[in-house]
Amino acid sequence: MIKTDICIVGAGPVGLFAVFEAGLLKMRCHVVDALPMVGGQLSEIYPKKPIYDIPGFPEVLAGDLVKNLEQQIAPFHPTFTLGERVEELEKQEDGSFVVRTSEGTGIACKVVVIAGGLGSFEPRKPAIENLEHFEGKGVNYMVRDPEAFRSKRLVIAGGGDSALDWTIYLSGLAKELTLVHRGTTFRGAPESAEKVMTLAEEGKIKLLLKSNVTNVHGNGKLNAVSIAVENDTDYTLETDYLIPLFGLVPKLGPLENWGLELEKNAIKVDTFDYSTNIPGVYAIGDINTYPGKLKLILCGFHEAALMAQSAYNIIYPDKKFVLKYTTVNGITELA
Amino acid sequence: MEDTIKIYVEHEDGTRQEVEAPTDMGLSVMEILKASEYDIAAVCGGMALCATCHVEVIESGELPELSDDEANMLDSLPHATSASRLSCQLRLAPALDGLVVRLKPEA
Numbered sequence A: 001m002i003k004t005d006i007c008i009v010g011a012g013p014v015g016l017f018a019v020f021e022a023g024l025l026k027m028r029c030h031v032v033d034a035l036p037m038v039g040g041q042l043s044e045i046y047p048k049k050p051i052y053d054i055p056g057f058p059e060v061l062a063g064d065l066v067k068n069l070e071q072q073i074a075p076f077h078p079t080f081t082l083g084e085r086v087e088e089l090e091k092q093e094d095g096s097f098v099v100r101t102s103e104g105t106g107i108a109c110k111v112v113v114i115a116g117g118l119g120s121f122e123p124r125k126p127a128i129e130n131l132e133h134f135e136g137k138g139v140n141y142m143v144r145d146p147e148a149f150r151s152k153r154l155v156i157a158g159g160g161d162s163a164l165d166w167t168i169y170l171s172g173l174a175k176e177l178t179l180v181h182r183g184t185t186f187r188g189a190p191e192s193a194e195k196v197m198t199l200a201e202e203g204k205i206k207l208l209l210k211s212n213v214t215n216v217h218g219n220g221k222l223n224a225v226s227i228a229v230e231n232d233t234d235y236t237l238e239t240d241y242l243i244p245l246f247g248l249v250p251k252l253g254p255l256e257n258w259g260l261e262l263e264k265n266a267i268k269v270d271t272f273d274y275s276t277n278i279p280g281v282y283a284i285g286d287i288n289t290y291p292g293k294l295k296l297i298l299c300g301f302h303e304a305a306l307m308a309q310s311a312y313n314i315i316y317p318d319k320k321f322v323l324k325y326t327t328v329n330g331i332t333e334l335a
Numbered sequence B: 001m002e003d004t005i006k007i008y009v010e011h012e013d014g015t016r017q018e019v020e021a022p023t024d025m026g027l028s029v030m031e032i033l034k035a036s037e038y039d040i041a042a043v044c045g046g047m048a049l050c051a052t053c054h055v056e057v058i059e060s061g062e063l064p065e066l067s068d069d070e071a072n073m074l075d076s077l078p079h080a081t082s083a084s085r086l087s088c089q090l091r092l093a094p095a096l097d098g099l100v101v102r103l104k105p106e107a
């Protein structure tokens, strides 16, 4: 069991900055995110876009802002669980919490800060009957460990950048790789598209255009998929794995069942300290709502600061909170 | 009015709801639908980066061509069809008068 003062759900910019505000007050943080990397929307949706409304930065690339935040919080030595979704919140008798993830990781903490943004990023799933039955049994929406696909037969479905990138990468590992794409061309990164075309010409992969995966077959484990071709007859293709790669969408998911007061997929908070209706649980950043709420990074940073001074009262009930400017003593590294 | 057109949102049951849309404000179909309280997340604010403004075009005149960004995003959606568009990439213009779309919030 991981032990910490504050468990932060979501490693977006607001979750990361919350580590800083907590660290100033000597509170330790553990951060969990469903994505394999930190940065939330900035890393997943727009790492290369410039942002113009971060105070003090006339212009900063989203990816660079994330790197800077990581650097800024490093002295407080936050710990991370990445690639796991937070599922459950268990209240303990002494008022503390245990947070549990999809992979069973447990985090014991005194305060929970939900900085979940628009929700956890989940893969988009194609409408194929019975697809769920084969999840983890031949159907994977993400490539976590490429080695798992060595010398296997793979079918990748999709036509965007990630489908192209993984096709190129896995073509060197797989025994057989088929890329199934609905369109006739690829409009993503031109080099990747060209590379995929070359691989197909050289016979290293099979490229099925104007095609869709329409069905999955197998007895407990996937062994074949049906392919429908535009204006042609369907056929079956034997395979060990189907990897549908259609990007990610944020979903509120399990947090919906925590007994939090919600309004239009957002968590209602008290703007005094961004606390929720559950004592000890705060919500900051895009995931919260209150009269006048703006979904801006700037606003999330402010919310993190106010949350931290309130959380301090829970974690150090006997000490009085005193605001100290960072200019006075600098920042003190947490051991 | 001169600078307004009418577009229509078709529901599951085939009924259509009219939306009046100004063509002189530089707005996109996504923005006018959002302003009319349709349930569109438009997470990326109209940059063809999120696909949460996905619509299927049921009837239309000539539409602006797909940009590479929009086409690439549509290529990465499981439920897109040849009639799919990102409504944030459709700028309101007189040529869009009579446009009929279906919202595809589940991408």
Ligand SMILES: Cc1cc2nc3c(=O)[nH]c(=O)nc-3n(C[C@H](O)[C@H](O)[C@H](O)COP(=O)(O)OP(=O)(O)OC[C@H]3O[C@@H](n4cnc5c(N)ncnc54)[C@H](O)[C@@H]3O)c2cc1C
Binding pocket: A009, A010, A011, A012, A013, A014, A015, A032, A033, A034, A035, A039, A040, A041, A042, A045, A046, A050, A051, A052, A053, A084, A085, A086, A087, A115, A116, A117, A118, A119, A120, A121, A252, A253, A254, A255, A284, A285, A286, A287, A295, A296, A297, A298, A300, B043, B044, B045, B047, B049
């Ligand atoms: C294209 C685009 C451009 C933008 N431009 C600007 C701009 O110029 N200026 C500006 O201020 N804002 C901008 N924004 C908005 C800004 O990105 C958001 O306000 C900001 O990302 C919110 O940060 P956050 O940390 O609250 O949430 P997010 O960045 O959404 O991060 C939340 C994280 O929590 C994780 N998470 C959620 N639930 C769970 C769970 N149950 N378990 C595990 N992990 C979970 C998610 O996977 C995600 O990584 C833009 C957004 C987009 C999409």
Ligand code: FES
Binding pocket: B030, B042, B043, B044, B045, B046, B047, B048, B049, B050, B051, B052, B053, B054, B086, B087, B088, B089
């Ligand atoms: S609003 Fe994000 S793609 Fe249109």
